[in-house]
Amino acid sequence: GAGVSQSPRYKVAKRGQDVALRCDPISGHVSLFWYQQALGQGPEFLTYFQNEAQLDKSGLPSDRFFAERPEGSVSTLKIQRTQQEDSAVYLCASSVPGRKKMNTEAFFGQGTRLTVV
Amino acid sequence: DAKTTQPNSMESNEEEPVHLPCNHSTISGTDYIHWYRQLPSQGPEYVIHGLTSNVNNRMASLAIAEDRKSSTLILHRATLRDAAVYYCILKGAGSNYKLTFGKGTLLTVNP
Secondary structure, eight states, X not given: OOSOEXXXXXXXXXXXXXXXXXXXXXXXXXXXXXXXEOTTSOOEEEEEEETTEEXXXXXXXXXXXXXXXXXXXXXXXXXXXXXXXXXXXXXXXXXXXXXXXXXXXXEEOOOEEEEEO | OOOOBOOSEEEEETTSOEEEEEEOTTOOTTEEEEEEEEOTTSOOEXXXXXXXXXXXXXXXXXXXXXXXXXXXXXXXXXXXXXOEEXXXXXXXXXXXXXXXXXXXXXXXXXX
């Protein structure tokens, strides 16, 4: 596709359930990012991949959050034992360059809205 | 990360110019100024970025103060489709690869 694709668009999970959110970046994009956006707030950084390597996971809020990008393309954000405070929009972004050339644009998906009930 | 300050909200009329300010008094010499916007129920969208000189593209213009402590995003003729939250973000040239969003400015465009 032409842009970053995320699925599902909406997810309702019961508290304690595990969820997996998928991101298909733009083909050929080296860098991939996950952000979390609470209602009324700006997106907050969760984690960063360069190809298949997870170079920064400092924003993941707890060890219940896990992200992977095993073949350097599609990425999955997994949340185990979901809690109500995990309710948010999860955004994926990709960009072309690696770490040496960072000032180019990032392309965002539409996000997955997760509601934990 | 250096901090930016933006007004919480601004209002404009359709087909009029809009000037969205951003203060970044602690900007370092290697920080680029990026602008993104987020339409309702969409992910953020890149608008423009610059370092020292003013920049123009098909979406907007970026005017950067001579001391680089402030900048202004200029939409030359606002349309209803420009209603969005606009984020001003500082990004280092080196290892600062992530975007640090604030709360941004909510722009309302009146018909």
